[in-house]
Amino acid sequence: MGAGVIAMEQSTEKPKHLLDFQGWSRAQVESLFETARMMQEVLERPVKKVPALTGFTVATVFFENSTRTRLSFELAARRMSADVLSFSGATSSMAKGESYKDTLLTLDAMGIDAYVIRVDAAGVPHQAVRWLGKPVINAGDGWRAHPTQALLDAFSLLERLGTLEGKKIAVVGDILHSRVARSNAELLPMLGAEVWLCGPATLLPGELPKARLTTDLREALQDADAVMALRLQKERMDKGLLPSEPEYIAGYQITRERLGWAKPTAPLLHPGPMNRDLELEGTLAESERSLVERQVANGQAVRMAVLYHLLVGRR
């Protein structure tokens, strides 16, 4: 009996971190989404602020720059009345060779209650858990994971589609280098969806568990319930590491015509910032099919919910 009880307890125990979806159950994700729906109501009020995290200090530690993601987390934290310590690797002694560990331990000594970490080296947030003993939220580590992006994507899809059970979700672009694709390929199947990852052969990984890979855009989009275009890194393109713009557009740009292969009301997602007229036909982003702004708005609600679950659950 012992082992069974322990297993059951583990499965109902609240996760202490959000590194990826290892250790998260479908029920836990759904519970998080319930909280996020309450946060959406807060965000529709004139006074978009709750006292839930008064006196808590949330550190955003961005070893890799990302203004949008950092602002989204910081605003979410402040709307819950937390204090925010904002650390950016680029302007700090990191430039002088201080290690990730020393930096995090120094911040920790100032009395931090939760960490939001963005870093170009995969696995650093996992190490941070061992170093810090505080809730850690992965805001993107290398190509590995970007779980709050996947959560806000799933939340936005659920809002539009009602359920993800049996739905076909096509993700298109540079899959190989995309933490967004990897996190979605982990989370969406957990919620019942079938995930298709599509891009040029040079931009597909060998395999990903639970996801289907294809170079054929038509196959990916055919009867899809939703389509997600990923951001291409033009810097990589300019270095010849990606197909050229004309090649990519010819084969993989999401156009109105190609979107017609998907179900008639299939929504279109993009994690932003967009390269207009590259990943997708420019005007599609403003069409009623687009969830692009809704994704950003839901990012607030989802990130508030994540902070709430990880911090208040531990008091």
Next chain:
Amino acid sequence: MGAGVIAMEQSTEKPKHLLDFQGWSRAQVESLFETARMMQEVLERPVKKVPALTGFTVATVFFENSTRTRLSFELAARRMSADVLSFSGATSSMAKGESYKDTLLTLDAMGIDAYVIRVDAAGVPHQAVRWLGKPVINAGDGWRAHPTQALLDAFSLLERLGTLEGKKIAVVGDILHSRVARSNAELLPMLGAEVWLCGPATLLPGELPKARLTTDLREALQDADAVMALRLQKERMDKGLLPSEPEYIAGYQITRERLGWAKPTAPLLHPGPMNRDLELEGTLAESERSLVERQVANGQAVRMAVLYHLLVGRR
């Protein structure tokens, strides 16, 4: 009757934005100044804070850098208990070619209540009004307008002179490239003043409605009730786009002697930051004629009043 009523309603309707002074009446500016005088009282208390904007989020979006103006707005917003989202173009995905519109729509999706926008391209704040549907405050767009600077100038002048009715205000320097000059030339005549704009011929625009232009410093300063020196951009000077320092000083520096042409108690203004011993004789900035620090202090009161009028009036 209908049209007349509508016109009257429009003229008493509170402005929704502060882009320039189009759509602002003298009565509306005076009402704003009444609020600013209340804010001055708040700023003289030990606890310089009011709860008026609790739960509101004000975004400062500076596509062009300006630390002083940004800090002034952010402190004004926080002293009214608003949350502040601080976006700086230089450190963001703007560098990767994201458009003004995409950036603003992304921030807007996070739930922003008002925007403070500084940008080197004239007209972007006007476009932002169409994109966002939220109050927009222009914190400087190209050479076009910098209305809160003109408001704090006018407010400081009224404080010293009692009225602007029939007063002669001389503005001296690089008029052509100055949004400060343009906004003052719009606002001060609305409040009854006569504005003289003075500088070398190469730095004067063809014409400006409601203002008088002259290259003759003596003509501009003669019997003036107040003198405003503008900031010269030394970078432009070094490139040969402006007169040389010695030439400028010889013709247009405000010295104690030249200030003697104006009325005996005429105050001296400068929007800052000053190039000492260039636009004006260094010690003049500390003389009792100088309003330079008073302008900065009034900037707090005026910006708090602007935020209050645009945000609380809309609830």
Next chain:
Amino acid sequence: MGAGVIAMEQSTEKPKHLLDFQGWSRAQVESLFETARMMQEVLERPVKKVPALTGFTVATVFFENSTRTRLSFELAARRMSADVLSFSGATSSMAKGESYKDTLLTLDAMGIDAYVIRVDAAGVPHQAVRWLGKPVINAGDGWRAHPTQALLDAFSLLERLGTLEGKKIAVVGDILHSRVARSNAELLPMLGAEVWLCGPATLLPGELPKARLTTDLREALQDADAVMALRLQKERMDKGLLPSEPEYIAGYQITRERLGWAKPTAPLLHPGPMNRDLELEGTLAESERSLVERQVANGQAVRMAVLYHLLVGRR
């Protein structure tokens, strides 16, 4: 009698600034540490926040970059409910030649209650006192002083050793260019300690009052009650302005073996950020001898106490 009374009154009067320890008595430092111990208790609560400085505005003015010190002060201020205005010289009109004085007077006009100033030019915080008439905290000026670092060092030493009376404290490294060494050599003797400053001959100043200077590491460490390693500036090393890494390590690195010359439980301090395996054997920083993280934690309590003493005592 008059002069005696005045002297007594002066000695019990609360200091208005923290520039260095001129004008601070031992009793005043001990009173500050009592407040810091109360702040430590606040920092151990789930709600690490007190309303003591509500409505006050603290400006952190960093003409020289230092992310860690700036964050420590800003978090301390916000945990006392102050508003923080964060000014960094690098991103401002300072780059355009604005003087320290003009910058500070401009910020002051916005209504600042206390200043935290970091600057590479010694003496600027002293000048700021004359310009501003508000409490000024020196967060490091050139090689001259860094008093809050010395306070947190002394506070951490007292916590571990109980008293500093008659204790031998060895400070090792680039003494010549170290404001941390100078401030410790001023404060620790005031609290009864004997300070030894040790480094290569080229990195020792001619003399320092109240401290003993030696190039002999063994002499400095022998029976020491505590050992403090200073940060070396590798940039200076690379330019040939310091001994080479191998030379420094051979003569002055704090190793486990050399730490054995000190008393058996003598703690090891470092102001951070560390160059691991240069100033000290890497693993020593994590040993139970190390106070490195405790120093950072105490930095919060001490800086909260400094702000409290300088601001609330003046109301």
